[in-house]
Amino acid sequence: MKGIEVRNLVKNYGDVQALRKVSLTFEENKLYGLLGRNGAGKTTLLNCITGRVFPNSGEILVHGETALENDKAQQKIFMMSEKNFYPDGMRVRDAIKWTREFYPGFDEGYCMGLAEKFGLNTKKKIKSLSTGYGSIFKLVLTLSTNAPYLFFDEPVLGLDANHRDMFYRALLEKYSEKPFAAVISTHLIEEVAGVIEEVIIIKKGEIIRNQSVDELLATGCTLSGTAATIDSLIGDKNVLGVDSLGGLKTAYLVGQIDPSTLPAGIEIGKMDLQKLFIHLTNE
Amino acid sequence: MNLQDERPIFVQIAEYIEDGILSGAFPEDTQIPSTTEISVWYKINPATALKGINLLVDENTVYKKRGLGMFVSARAAESIRSKRKKEFFDNYIDKVVTEAKKLGLTQEELVAMIERGYDR
Numbered sequence: 064m065k066g067i068e069v070r071n072l073v074k075n076y077g078d079v080q081a082l083r084k085v086s087l088t089f090e091e092n093k094l095y096g097l098l099g100r101n102g103a104g105k106t107t108l109l110n111c112i113t114g115r116v117f118p119n120s121g122e123i124l125v126h127g128e129t130a131l132e133n134d135k136a137q138q139k140i141f142m143m144s145e146k147n148f149y150p151d152g153m154r155v156r157d158a159i160k161w162t163r164e165f166y167p168g169f170d171e172g173y174c175m176g177l178a179e180k181f182g183l184n185t186k187k188k189i190k191s192l193s194t195g196y197g198s199i200f201k202l203v204l205t206l207s208t209n210a211p212y213l214f215f216d217e218p219v220l221g222l223d224a225n226h227r228d229m230f231y232r233a234l235l236e237k238y239s240e241k242p243f244a245a246v247i248s249t250h251l252i253e254e255v256a257g258v259i260e261e262v263i264i265i266k267k268g269e270i271i272r273n274q275s276v277d278e279l280l281a282t283g284c285t286l287s288g289t290a291a292t293i294d295s296l297i298g299d300k301n302v303l304g305v306d307s308l309g310g311l312k313t314a315y316l317v318g319q320i321d322p323s324t325l326p327a328g329i330e331i332g333k334m335d336l337q338k339l340f341i342h343l344t345n346e
Numbered sequence: 347m348n349l350q351d352e353r354p355i356f357v358q359i360a361e362y363i364e365d366g367i368l369s370g371a372f373p374e375d376t377q378i379p380s381t382t383e384i385s386v387w388y389k390i391n392p393a394t395a396l397k398g399i400n401l402l403v404d405e406n407t408v409y410k411k412r413g414l415g416m417f418v419s420a421r422a423a424e425s426i427r428s429k430r431k432k433e434f435f436d437n438y439i440d441k442v443v444t445e446a447k448k449l450g451l452t453q454e455e456l457v458a459m460i461e462r463g464y465d466r
Binding site: 094228231232235236238239240254257258259260277332333 | 352353354355381382385386388389390391392393394
């Protein structure tokens with residue numbers, strides 16, 4: 064069985080249930096977006112899979128083998144975390160050397176080329192890097208490992224628009240050349256909406272959506288018009304949320320509506336990932 | 347191209363290539379950008395870029411040369427033009443008339459405006 068399988072994963076921090084029986088599969092060669100609000104459990108999930116955190120119960124299988132304390136399984140995954148786990152005084156080039164030791168597919172030439180493209184000085188101490196260059200260092204390292212599963216936790220944290228652009232392009236270039244599975248956990252939903260194929264939405268430790276972006280967006284639509292008309296139309300519908308501006312209203316609906324049944328002046332719109340996310344995860 | 351557009355991205359990709367064929371940027375029997383190039387340029391999933399290209403394959407606008415890539419079919423510009431002419435009413439005229447009615451413009455006023463557009 065290829066892929067990463069997570070079954071009934073539970074992780075508690077004291078009284079806080081960070082993951083509540085999470086089950087999901089990351090298939091090979093697909094780009095996933097892992098979306099959730101702050102504290103939803105995104106990082107905990109990725110940390111459990113990569114063995115940085117021990118779950119209370121549940122199972123994690125990488126190509127059918129347990130991921131817990133299993134080097135062979137862990138070598139298939141590289142995680143770029145938001146936090147820095149590198150020792151004080153370690154330089155970028157030392158981290159590259161150590162990563163190469165553990166990941167046999169590591170491409171040093173590609174790594175140096177990408178570092179240069181981003182203007183990353185490999186002689187610098189990791190601790191002395193700015194937030195942006197800290198992220199750049201980690202994502203350059205991640206893309207160079209050639210591991211079949213790459214986890215990006217907040218990859219573009221602190222990156223300026225130019226560097227974010229470079230990251231998405233580098234990711235897609237690499238992916239087109241030789242596909243891999245990537246899980247991108249990010250708050251910049253609009254930016255990844257077109258890049259990812261599959262989306263997983265996690266809310267308070269539970270997976271509330273897990274499907275392809277196209278499928279998910281096709282499950283909803285927006286209706287805009289005067290407040291009174293919108294109110295009369297949505298009474299019997301499954302409404303995720305509404306935005307009001309004076310006498311105008313936009314309703315976010317689950318399900319599709321036949322435009323020919325709508326009165327004049329009402330506009331039907333496509334749901335976008337960010338809007339849908341906001342309304343699905345609002346308190 | 348504006349990926350914030352309401353229409354699916356793959357439809358916009360197909361249209362962007364069609365526009366290139368109409369403008370002469372991609373003449374007959376020349377290669378169009380690859381799935382990878384489109385994916386990286388627009389920062390979209392390669393599967394989406396491929397879906398856009400496949401739309402053009404289905405309409406015989408482009409064809410595959412094994413091992414080389416996708417090429418513009420003979421008379422592609424002509425067939426795009428005739429297809430878009432057929433869609434012109436739904437895509438443009440219908441919207442213009444709806445908006446004109448919303449604004450209370452009469453048919454004569456609208457026709458006069460279109461004529462003015464030609465005088466520019």
